[in-house]
Amino acid sequence: GAGVSQSPRYKVAKRGQDVALRCDPISGHVSLFWYQQALGQGPEFLTYFQNEAQLDKSGLPSDRFFAERPEGSVSTLKIQRTQQEDSAVYLCASSLGTGDTQYFGPGTRLTVL
């Protein structure tokens, strides 16, 4: 497809479960970003990749959050031992290069019960 895609669109997890969220960026986009958006809030930065290198993970809220982009295209955000406060929309964005306009995916809405 032409845009950024994310899967699943919705995920319900029981507290303590591990989840994996996938992002397919626009083909050829070097930069990839993950954001977390709590209900009624603006998105907040989680992590940034340039190709396969994770250059900034300063926004990851705890060591339960892990992101990877092993081949420089698809990225996975993994959350271990999910907790209720992890419930949010997780947004992925990609850009052609650093500083260019970011194109957002539709997001994955995670609900932790």
Place this chain on the structure above:
Amino acid sequence: KNEVEQSPQNLTAQEGEFITINCSYSVGISALHWLQQHPGGGIVSLFMLSSGKKKHGRLIATINIQEKHSSLHITASHPRDSAVYICAVMGGTYKYIFGTGTRLKVLA
């Protein structure tokens, strides 16, 4: 105090009204973006500004770098404009700092 603040937080307008949404920021920026988010989460980039003014259809965005302020205007508003409008600044080379958004509802 948030680094990016938007006003108003919520706005209800009648169809056809002229709408203004404001964004103030406290950090140095390389660019400012106006984004539109519809129910369901998808975000669309409307404008990227580093100076002056841009226009696209019924949307106009302005920025005053000295005053650290930007406005998004919608002329002849329509119910399909109902969405959350988010101001995001790029403080460095890649990291967005987002406002909390303005929820706009346009009534027919």
